Amino acid sequence: MVCFAEDRCRVKTDLKTSEYEAVIGLEVHVELSTASKMFCGCRNEFGGEPNTHVCPICLGMPGSLPVINAKAVEYLCKAGFALGCAVAPHSKFDRKNYFYPDMPKNYQISQYDMPLTTGGTVTLPSGKSVRLNRIHLEEDTGKNLHHGGSMTGSEYTLIDYNRAGVPLMEIVSEPDIASSEEAEAYLAELKAVLSYIGVSDVKMHEGSLRCDANVSIRPQGSSALGTKTEVKNMNSFRSVGRAVKHEIERQRACLEAGERIVQETRGWDEGRGLTYSMRSKEQAHDYRYFPEPDLVPMALDAATLAAWRAQLPELPDAKRKRIVAEFGLPEYDVAVLTAERPDADFFEAVAAQCGDAKLAANWLMGDVRRALQAAELTLAQSPMTPAQLGDLIIMVKRGAITGKAAKEVCDVLVVDGRDPRSIVDERGLSAVTDRNAIADIVDKAIAANQKSVDAYRGGKVNAFDFIVGQVMKESRGKANVEIVRTLLKERLG
Amino acid sequence: MSEVPIDIAHIAKLARIALTESESAAFSAQFSRLFDFIAELQALDVEHVPATAQVIPIFNVMRDDTIRESLDRAFALRNAPDVEGPYFKVPRILE
Amino acid sequence: MLTGHDIRDRIARRESTAVEAVQAALAAAAAAEPTLKAYLTLTPERALARAAEIDARLARGEACGILAGVPVAVKDLFCTEGVKTTSGSKILANFVPPYSATVVSRLEAAGAVIIGKTNMDEFAMGSSCENSAFFPTRNPWDPERVPGGSSGGSASTVGARSVPIALGTDTGGSIREPASFCNVVGVKPTYGRVSRYGIIAFASSLDQAGPLTVDVRDAADTLEAIAGHDPMDSTSVDTPVPHYAAALREDLRGVRIGIVQEFEASIAGDAKMAALYKAAYAELSRLGASLVPVSLAHAKYGLATYYLIAPAECSSNLARYDGARYGVRVDGDGDVYQMFEQTRAAGFGAEVKRRIILGTYALCSGYYDAYYVRAQKVRTLMKKDFDDAFAVCDVIACPAVSCPPFVLGAKADPVAMYLMDYFTIPMSLAGIPALSVPAGYVDGLPVGLQIAAPAFEEARMLGVAYAYEQATRFAWSASPKIGVA
Numbered sequence A: 001m002v003c004f005a006e007d008r009c010r011v012k013t014d015l016k017t018s019e020y021e022a023v024i025g026l027e028v029h030v031e032l033s034t035a036s037k038m039f040c041g042c043r044n045e046f047g048g049e050p051n052t053h054v055c056p057i058c059l060g061m062p063g064s065l066p067v068i069n070a071k072a073v074e075y076l077c078k079a080g081f082a083l084g085c086a087v088a089p090h091s092k093f094d095r096k097n098y099f100y101p102d103m104p105k106n107y108q109i110s111q112y113d114m115p116l117t118t119g120g121t122v123t124l125p126s127g128k129s130v131r132l133n134r135i136h137l138e139e140d141t142g143k144n145l146h147h148g149g150s151m152t153g154s155e156y157t158l159i160d161y162n163r164a165g166v167p168l169m170e171i172v173s174e175p176d177i178a179s180s181e182e183a184e185a186y187l188a189e190l191k192a193v194l195s196y197i198g199v200s201d202v203k204m205h206e207g208s209l210r211c212d213a214n215v216s217i218r219p220q221g222s223s224a225l226g227t228k229t230e231v232k233n234m235n236s237f238r239s240v241g242r243a244v245k246h247e248i249e250r251q252r253a254c255l256e257a258g259e260r261i262v263q264e265t266r267g268w269d270e271g272r273g274l275t276y277s278m279r280s281k282e283q284a285h286d287y288r289y290f291p292e293p294d295l296v297p298m299a300l301d302a303a304t305l306a307a308w309r310a311q312l313p314e315l316p317d318a319k320r321k322r323i324v325a326e327f328g329l330p331e332y333d334v335a336v337l338t339a340e341r342p343d344a345d346f347f348e349a350v351a352a353q354c355g356d357a358k359l360a361a362n363w364l365m366g367d368v369r370r371a372l373q374a375a376e377l378t379l380a381q382s383p384m385t386p387a388q389l390g391d392l393i394i395m396v397k398r399g400a401i402t403g404k405a406a407k408e409v410c411d412v413l414v415v416d417g418r419d420p421r422s423i424v425d426e427r428g429l430s431a432v433t434d435r436n437a438i439a440d441i442v443d444k445a446i447a448a449n450q451k452s453v454d455a456y457r458g459g460k461v462n463a464f465d466f467i468v469g470q471v472m473k474e475s476r477g478k479a480n481v482e483i484v485r486t487l488l489k490e491r492l493g
Numbered sequence B: 001m002s003e004v005p006i007d008i009a010h011i012a013k014l015a016r017i018a019l020t021e022s023e024s025a026a027f028s029a030q031f032s033r034l035f036d037f038i039a040e041l042q043a044l045d046v047e048h049v050p051a052t053a054q055v056i057p058i059f060n061v062m063r064d065d066t067i068r069e070s071l072d073r074a075f076a077l078r079n080a081p082d083v084e085g086p087y088f089k090v091p092r093i094l095e
Numbered sequence C: 001m002l003t004g005h006d007i008r009d010r011i012a013r014r015e016s017t018a019v020e021a022v023q024a025a026l027a028a029a030a031a032a033e034p035t036l037k038a039y040l041t042l043t044p045e046r047a048l049a050r051a052a053e054i055d056a057r058l059a060r061g062e063a064c065g066i067l068a069g070v071p072v073a074v075k076d077l078f079c080t081e082g083v084k085t086t087s088g089s090k091i092l093a094n095f096v097p098p099y100s101a102t103v104v105s106r107l108e109a110a111g112a113v114i115i116g117k118t119n120m121d122e123f124a125m126g127s128s129c130e131n132s133a134f135f136p137t138r139n140p141w142d143p144e145r146v147p148g149g150s151s152g153g154s155a156s157t158v159g160a161r162s163v164p165i166a167l168g169t170d171t172g173g174s175i176r177e178p179a180s181f182c183n184v185v186g187v188k189p190t191y192g193r194v195s196r197y198g199i200i201a202f203a204s205s206l207d208q209a210g211p212l213t214v215d216v217r218d219a220a221d222t223l224e225a226i227a228g229h230d231p232m233d234s235t236s237v238d239t240p241v242p243h244y245a246a247a248l249r250e251d252l253r254g255v256r257i258g259i260v261q262e263f264e265a266s267i268a269g270d271a272k273m274a275a276l277y278k279a280a281y282a283e284l285s286r287l288g289a290s291l292v293p294v295s296l297a298h299a300k301y302g303l304a305t306y307y308l309i310a311p312a313e314c315s316s317n318l319a320r321y322d323g324a325r326y327g328v329r330v331d332g333d334g335d336v337y338q339m340f341e342q343t344r345a346a347g348f349g350a351e352v353k354r355r356i357i358l359g360t361y362a363l364c365s366g367y368y369d370a371y372y373v374r375a376q377k378v379r380t381l382m383k384k385d386f387d388d389a390f391a392v393c394d395v396i397a398c399p400a401v402s403c404p405p406f407v408l409g410a411k412a413d414p415v416a417m418y419l420m421d422y423f424t425i426p427m428s429l430a431g432i433p434a435l436s437v438p439a440g441y442v443d444g445l446p447v448g449l450q451i452a453a454p455a456f457e458e459a460r461m462l463g464v465a466y467a468y469e470q471a472t473r474f475a476w477s478a479s480p481k482i483g484v485a
């Protein structure tokens, strides 16, 4: 199923002493943000009082039967389209049979040989594309709480089935990833695409995105696959990167010490920063997949699929390319501005409002970001609207307020989210443009700084700016600096 | 009587049933008689015959994504052999 | 004892009340129970309260449905909200469902009053009711003999005329075989005709619920009450439910009835049984039907096919009984898996364990294609046999069973027991409707005639059965040893 083109084998890797190369495939589970669960009407919601979002169906009670949530199928297909997958006209659900206490029926309704989508690619910022093997739909499990902390140490286990039956899509990549950096970039791009199309809130810390890594290494350029290990329990993109990096190094050390790598599941210990063997005594794994007899097959018609495809918004990669081309902004800035869809939408709205994308970008990445950090807010949390920021930028452009005053307004704006004019007025920040008023200040400044005046006349050019600074200071930064300069020039000849 | 290829101990592990020696012995004897019948299937040529998983020819049976009231927790937990607070309680999991 | 439609009509005419009918049924059941042991739970208070409700509503002139005031019993695998539901298993000995099966709600919406939950082979696996984890049920025609199974309690209590109507389920013959053994009418509807929601599953692609009744008219009315699309069951088909009673007919002129050559060959070995069925076919043609020979070439593979597919599905369906969320738990004073293994070892009976092991094996990697997939392909061939047969006939008439009811313990060998479903399994695998109607007696013991029809042609099948029943009246021509005549 997995093929390796020769060129793809010659990938750079993490390894310092690079006689080995890494071969990494990621299995990503993403919870879909439907209103109800995959096969029952219970609320699909993170958290909630334990065992309150449960019913006979998601508790696997005798006699209960599943019914497919159409929205989950739609969401998965949309993700498939967004990632360039082929959506299967015919698909079905199967039962994956194994016993685990957080799985109410002791089988998981999943998809085996007829997944909803196959193929597809995720394109990394580097331009490298990682092939997808498949995306299939399944149901999530409940949560085990291991009393007494560690699994092995615990006396007993408590179970909350609120999460049991939440719609889950499993995105399986081909082993095209060659480094921990690529692994993190892959996840970031996946998150961006999925959040753009709005099928999941992709919060790894809330478990709505979970990632397992299949890692193996082999001699540079070799086309044979090494023995792989499956690494689990990473809780952030960063820790996926760290875990993969560590596992590659561990395997290299093994091989260099002449040991062989055991095919096994390994857990990532965030605290100790290493992976450990999770091999349990319960090795009898044979999932005994067979077609789910309580459900009928799916045959999605072309019209429905076309309609879903048509509903897709502009995707991150396309948006980035367009903005770079349209506004001539640097790629890095655009990448930052469009990482999350809400931010991208905000940027485009501000740019539209003030008619100057460059300024909009500078503000968002400069003063706005600084003000948000100071206020410990994210752009999403701030009450500031794109229109308000746009207006502020316009006021600066028109010279209605000075850049210095604008910074002060911005600080208030990100917290209050009011019309910037009202902030300017109540703080008396509007720029002074009355020539006479400014002339008075200029004359005072000349009188008060005779030394600098002489120095300037004596050819010390930067003394001029010093006097301008004095005038601005005197005007509490509100004097229109252009007028100040002209008046000063007139006077100093 | 047919040779029964079943490794009953292994299967019982997969099925999570602690079988007694005598049960296992009895089962393999009984299976061997049943496999006399099952062996007849192997004789049939079904290479080009499609498999029937469902006898009803219907597709795309789905529900709208609407929330239905969940069980009151008291009812969810009422049949549980052991609970602690709002949770179902089971013996520890050894990994 | 009256039929369900008699009771309904008398209540409607104010000659009796629902409470009286339910009291009579409870009394009859109580009188027969020491010998028959047909019930796992009787619910007199609940029943009398519901009966009083019906009487009150009738008094207010409200319409209460096609079964208004009729006492009924349901097999103990139909979930009944607030009433213990065990599926005949120790592992669910204390399970009280928080919800009711769709068919239970529909039965009650039609005005029927449930007086109790009937005994059954554990998880519907068996043909004699001897696999009940609690006690065996007896045959009203001879308490030394089995009532058949798995719906044995339902067949026995209707056979004894304690209630006119009971619900059972049929996976490979679990309604038709006990109906034959207890001289009652038993109907297995088309797969997808009746909702499975709330019915404790044995084999999901085969299970169907249906009525066991005194006569065909009651079967028609009961099926009308419970049939129809249910959004809670993805495999329930959305086609209109006819008024089946309107299809009941007195004669069979113009009806082509298929006689299965392979079945005739296998029954020929038993002179008495062969003679009984010859007489039945003769009666059908006397009523105007034309008999046409048909072939079910793959029927002989039915047993093998069924005993791969049904156990495979049951091995997965019964995985949920692990002692974690409901039912009985046995702690293995170790980790959770020991608890699972001890709970299932103690909670399941021998036949259930046997089928779980067999089914788990059939699904294992390396054997899946050779067993499960191959069985599904033979299932396709079997379905085709019926399609071809129904091209030349309207219904099929054939034996329901190979023998009259046997004495308890007579079929100690599981495979001998499995063979009891030889004539009923092919219809189950094909998903088509089939029923058993009383067809006379062998050595004073009842035997049923099986009538099968194409998918969703229950009306046609019931029409033929009614003509035969009215002409022969075997349901009334003799009385069981136990129960009201």
Ligand SMILES: [Mg+2]
Residues within 6 Å of the ligand: A029, A138, A170
């Ligand atoms: Mg998965």
Ligand SMILES: [Zn+2]
Residues within 6 Å of the ligand: A037, A040, A041, A042, A053, A054, A055, A056, A057, A058, A059, A165
């Ligand atoms: Zn639920």
